[in-house]
Amino acid sequence: MDLNLRDIRAFIAVAQTGSFTRAAAKLHLSQPALTVQIRRLEETVGLRLFDRNSRNVALTPTGRELLPVLQKSLNDMEHVLLDARALGEGASGTVRIACLPTFAASVLPELVQALRKAVPRVGFEVRDAVASMVNTLVRNEEADIGLTGGELNDGGLEVLHAGIDRLVAVLPKQHALARRRRPVTLADLANEPLVLTAQGTSVRAVVDSAFADAQCVPRIACEPTYMMSAVAMARAGLGITILPASAREVRAEPELVARPIDEAAFTRPIALIRKRGRTLPPVTETFVAMLIERLDAA
Known part of the structure; x- marks a missing residue:
C-alpha cells in the first residue's frame, strides 16, 4: 500500500468538513483535484471511504475506522518532517x-x-580521552569531530583547524626555579626529577621528543595517567610536572606556580579533525565555527 500524504490530508479535510466544496477551499484545491485525491486513496485502500450524493457526504464504516488511524499517521509524519527540516537548518541535532x-x-x-x-x-x-583514543573514536565514527593533540599521521582523518598548545613547568612556589625570573630551560628540567603523564598521552610524546632531540634522558620520578594526579605529586615535592598552559589543573593548586619553558620543542600540536569524506550535521558545523574562533582567540 502506497499512501500519499496529500491524499491523506484530503481525506481528513473532507471527513472534518463533511463537504467536498469546503474541504477543497480549506486545502486551496479545485474540487475536481480533491475528488481525484479521494478516489486515488480509495483505490489504494480498496474500499469506498465516503458515501456521497448531491446533498451530503458521510464516512462509510471503513472510513470511520480509518480516520483516527490516518490522523495519527499524518500527525506523526508532519512531526518527522518538521524535525528533519530543523536538522537540515541546524536548528536542532546532536554534536558528537x-x-x-x-x-x-x-x-x-x-x-x-x-x-x-x-x-x-x-x-x-562528549567523549574525553587521550589523543590516540580521540583519533580512534573519530575514525570509527563514534564521534563526528575530535580535538586531538600530537602529530597526526592518519590519512583517514581530515584536519579542520590546526594550532599549538604551549607546555609549562608546574612546581612549588618555594622551588628555586619558581623564584627565578627567567624562563625554565630543558637543561634545568634535565637536572630535576619529573612527574610526567603516562606513555600514550600527547603531552608525554612532546616531552619525550624534546629530550630525545637534545640527546638527554629525563629523570622520571612518577608517571601518573591524569593531570590532576601529576599536579598533586608536584605539590607533594615529588618532582616538576609539565602540562599544557591551557589545562585548568595548572591553576588548581595555590601552592604551585607555572613557569614558561624557553624551548620551542615544548609545544603540543593540536588539531580539530573529522573523518575524511564525511559530511557534518549543520548544527555541528555551527559548533565547529565557534570552536575555531575560540581556538584562534586563545
Whole structure:
C-alpha cells in the first residue's frame, strides 16, 4: 500500500468538513483535484471511504475506522518532517565530539553553553580521552569531530583547524626555579626529577621528543595517567610536572606556580579533525565555527 500524504490530508479535510466544496477551499484545491485525491486513496485502500450524493457526504464504516488511524499517521509524519527540516537548518541535532581532557575541562563547557543559547534544541555527546583514543573514536565514527593533540599521521582523518598548545613547568612556589625570573630551560628540567603523564598521552610524546632531540634522558620520578594526579605529586615535592598552559589543573593548586619553558620543542600540536569524506550535521558545523574562533582567540 502506497499512501500519499496529500491524499491523506484530503481525506481528513473532507471527513472534518463533511463537504467536498469546503474541504477543497480549506486545502486551496479545485474540487475536481480533491475528488481525484479521494478516489486515488480509495483505490489504494480498496474500499469506498465516503458515501456521497448531491446533498451530503458521510464516512462509510471503513472510513470511520480509518480516520483516527490516518490522523495519527499524518500527525506523526508532519512531526518527522518538521524535525528533519530543523536538522537540515541546524536548528536542532546532536554534536558528537571526542576531545582531550584539558579541552573538556576548560573551553568546552563555555562553548556548549554558548551553542545551547543560540540553538536550544541542540544535544551533546562528549567523549574525553587521550589523543590516540580521540583519533580512534573519530575514525570509527563514534564521534563526528575530535580535538586531538600530537602529530597526526592518519590519512583517514581530515584536519579542520590546526594550532599549538604551549607546555609549562608546574612546581612549588618555594622551588628555586619558581623564584627565578627567567624562563625554565630543558637543561634545568634535565637536572630535576619529573612527574610526567603516562606513555600514550600527547603531552608525554612532546616531552619525550624534546629530550630525545637534545640527546638527554629525563629523570622520571612518577608517571601518573591524569593531570590532576601529576599536579598533586608536584605539590607533594615529588618532582616538576609539565602540562599544557591551557589545562585548568595548572591553576588548581595555590601552592604551585607555572613557569614558561624557553624551548620551542615544548609545544603540543593540536588539531580539530573529522573523518575524511564525511559530511557534518549543520548544527555541528555551527559548533565547529565557534570552536575555531575560540581556538584562534586563545
